[in-house]
Amino acid sequence: MRMEKTVERIEKIISIESISKEIKGRNILKNVSFDILRGEILALVGPNGAGKTTTVRCLSGIFNIDSGVINKMEGLDISVMPEKDFFWEKYTGWKNIKICFDYFKGILTREKIEYYINMLGLSGFLTKKVYTYSKGTKRKLSFVLALLSDPDLLILDEPMSGLDPLSRKNMRNLILELNEDGKSILLTSHDLAEVEKLADRVIVMKDGKILVDNLINDTLSKYKSLEDLFFDIVGRN
Numbered sequence: 001m002r003m004e005k006t007v008e009r010i011e012k013i014i015s016i017e018s019i020s021k022e023i024k025g026r027n028i029l030k031n032v033s034f035d036i037l038r039g040e041i042l043a044l045v046g047p048n049g050a051g052k053t054t055t056v057r058c059l060s061g062i063f064n065i066d067s068g069v070i071n072k073m074e075g076l077d078i079s080v081m082p083e084k085d086f087f088w089e090k091y092t093g094w095k096n097i098k099i100c101f102d103y104f105k106g107i108l109t110r111e112k113i114e115y116y117i118n119m120l121g122l123s124g125f126l127t128k129k130v131y132t133y134s135k136g137t138k139r140k141l142s143f144v145l146a147l148l149s150d151p152d153l154l155i156l157d158e159p160m161s162g163l164d165p166l167s168r169k170n171m172r173n174l175i176l177e178l179n180e181d182g183k184s185i186l187l188t189s190h191d192l193a194e195v196e197k198l199a200d201r202v203i204v205m206k207d208g209k210i211l212v213d214n215l216i217n218d219t220l221s222k223y224k225s226l227e228d229l230f231f232d233i234v235g236r237n
């Protein structure tokens, strides 16, 4: 994980205390607790079905929690890039951006939006209708839409799925830039090499529970890579 960065580890912007969520009679989240700290890039990893997206949905208010508490700092602006893209598919990329831009009353300048679009290599696609986009291009548009509210906390649910290697690198650089500009970031990913490059802290989930919280370089240094640690911890539990 990133060695060179000093994160202010004091200010909790979100505190999740023992949340549980049942869906269709199954306990999907079981007493999940963790904090999100200002200025950090926090990654949530875990096998398929671990409960990462459910956690994100509880945080963003799409799901109500059955028990526990989510304390958010007052005035905190949160934006979510959902796992499943949501667009007006019959409109062009530009029109989708315009609708969200107007909704957020143009908080971001046009220059800034164009910068994001160029960083992600999206400019050539925006005059085309969204239903014609590939999976990766949709992810890039979804990312831009999530940025239009200029949030304090950006929640990215598998932002890089379907992206080619160059697009991944560009998105990674943009995430790092956004973080340097002061945004806190929570992301989920299956790409552990990518997580190692991005995250300040990693949480490992499985079966609706947290196996490891606060995974930082000290713990990781005992392993060759985050992937090795993941196989060890997830395999044992």
Ligand SMILES: Nc1ncnc2c1ncn2[C@@H]1O[C@H](COP(=O)(O)OP(=O)(O)OP(=O)(O)O)[C@@H](O)[C@H]1O
Binding pocket: 023, 024, 028, 046, 047, 048, 049, 050, 051, 052, 053, 054, 055
């Ligand atoms: N709407 C739903 N109806 C029924 N089961 C659901 C629903 N949403 C989630 N689940 C179940 O909850 C569990 C956790 O799913 P979730 O999508 O949160 O996991 P995940 O860690 O994000 O997985 P993945 O890595 O595959 O995206 C899974 O067993 C899933 O089948």
